Amino acid sequence: MRPAIAALVVGLVALVLLAGLIALPEPGAPDSPAQRHVSAEYIDGGSQAGGAANLVTAVLLNYRGLDTFGEVLVIFSALVAVLVVLASAPQTGSAQPAQRLAPSPVVAFIVRLMAPFMAAFAAFVMISGAHLPGGGFQGGVVLGAMTILLAVAMGRDRVARMLRGGARFWVRAAAPLVFALVALIGWASTGWWFGLPGPGPFRDALVLALDIAIGVGGAAVLAGIFLALSRE
Amino acid sequence: MDALLAHLDYVAVTIVFCTGLYILLVRQNLLKKLIGLNIMETAVFAFIVTTGMVDDGDPPLLTGELGPLFASPLPHALVLTGIVVAVSVTSLALALIVRVHREHGTIELDELLDRDGR
Numbered sequence: 412m413r414p415a416i417a418a419l420v421v422g423l424v425a426l427v428l429l430a431g432l433i434a435l436p437e438p439g440a441p442d443s444p445a446q447r448h449v450s451a452e453y454i455d456g457g458s459q460a461g462g463a464a465n466l467v468t469a470v471l472l473n474y475r476g477l478d479t480f481g482e483v484l485v486i487f488s489a490l491v492a493v494l495v496v497l498a499s500a501p502q503t504g505s506a507q508p509a510q511r512l513a514p515s516p517v518v519a520f521i522v523r524l525m526a527p528f529m530a531a532f533a534a535f536v537m538i539s540g541a542h543l544p545g546g547g548f549q550g551g552v553v554l555g556a557m558t559i560l561l562a563v564a565m566g567r568d569r570v571a572r573m574l575r576g577g578a579r580f581w582v583r584a585a586a587p588l589v590f591a592l593v594a595l596i597g598w599a600s601t602g603w604w605f606g607l608p609g610p611g612p613f614r615d616a617l618v619l620a621l622d623i624a625i626g627v628g629g630a631a632v633l634a635g636i637f638l639a640l641s642r643e
Numbered sequence: 644m645d646a647l648l649a650h651l652d653y654v655a656v657t658i659v660f661c662t663g664l665y666i667l668l669v670r671q672n673l674l675k676k677l678i679g680l681n682i683m684e685t686a687v688f689a690f691i692v693t694t695g696m697v698d699d700g701d702p703p704l705l706t707g708e709l710g711p712l713f714a715s716p717l718p719h720a721l722v723l724t725g726i727v728v729a730v731s732v733t734s735l736a737l738a739l740i741v742r743v744h745r746e747h748g749t750i751e752l753d754e755l756l757d758r759d760g761r
Contacts, residue, residue, distance in 0.1 A: 414669050417665055417668040417669045418665065420664075420668065421661045421664050421665045421668070422661075424661060424664060425657055425658075425660075425661045428657045428660065428661075429647070429653075429654065429657055432650055432653035432654075432656075432657060433646040433647060433649075433650045433653070435650070435653065435694075437649045437650060438650065438652040438653065438693045438694070438696060439696050439697055439698035440697075440698070441697050441698070441700070441712055443694065446695075446697060446715050464704060464705040464706045465703070465704050465705075466703035466704070466705065466713075466716035467703060467716045467719045467720050467723075469716070470716050470717060470719075470720040471720045471723065475720065478724060479724070482723075482724050482727045482728070483727075485727060485728055485731050486727050486730065486731050488731070489730070489731030489732075489734050489735050490734075492735050492738070493734050493735060493737075493738040496735070496738040496739060496741075496742050497738050497741060497742065542704065542705075542706050543704065543706070544702065544704070546723075548723055548726075548727065633730075636734040639738070640734070640737055640738060640741060
């Protein structure tokens with residue numbers, strides 16, 4: 412599209428958006444609709460019904476467990492789709508492997524030095540997600556970023572070899588599988604899909620298992636997408 | 644004007660959104676179009692998180708001291724879902740771009756359209 416026409420379109424969109432947005436309550440107002448209705452219910456219900464002291468985790472893992480199940484399925488499907496799109500293509504003559512530049516020894520050393528600390532931080536974010544800011548997705552992103560950094564610093568082949576065939580498949584599918592399992596456990600113990608049992612160690616263990624599964628599975632999926640794309 | 648100033652956060656979000664939309668419309672390089680889409684997504688996430696904010700509110704954690712005002716946990720949880728979907732869309736689009744480059748040797752949209760004789 413020509414820049415002038417595009418600028419006109421964008422300007423019109425901006426006008427419409429602004430006209431709508433300034434009619435909303437001011438950001439930060441305590442009585443805006445976003446703070447009432449459903450949100451107020453969640454805060455009132457608190458940890459009693461929610462399953463975690465961190466209400467964001469409570470919303471994700473219990474109130475909207477089905478949504479989150481869909482979410483881990485979406486990212487798992489993305490990995491499958493990426494692998495399919497890249498695997499089924501015929502190789503044409505122009506596709507020769509790109510010249511791989513080795514990163515400087517300083518970068519490689521620092522990345523390898525920091526990797527255990529990044530992994531420990533990822534584990535902390537995953538495990539403490541029930542009562543502190545954090546959770547499975549955040550920890551998974553840290554762990555996935557660590558894996559990608561290692562792949563850049565040490566070469567993708569060494570990282571790809573860390574997990575072999577069967578184990579790699581199960582780790583990548585960890586999040587949807589554990590979610591399905593917890594949904595069944597909830598159905599068996601409370602009669603509701605994704606229902607969590609009453610407060611106690613059993614419920615804490617289920618929330619922890621969900622967080623760790625989301626984190627490890629998410630990290631494996633992110634790393635898998637990166638490894639598939641970087642093969643080009 | 645006062646209304647604009649009171650909603651300064653939303654004005655900033657609109658500017659970021661329109662920047663992304665402009666890049667998406669004007670750039671011919673598919674990778675740059677994807678970056679434009681990501682900028683638009685970021686603006687939407689910032690908007691949703693902003694709606695959940697409360698002035699002087701506490702984070703929605705039930706462990707510490709509880710003040711009278713809480714930030715709403717719902718927008719944060721929904722944005723997490725949105726980010727995951729955005730990552731999935733980005734990775735699939737990247738894979739498709741790689742595939743287009745492999746089959747046609749270019750990721751410039753105008754060159755791809757020219758080749759089709761349009």
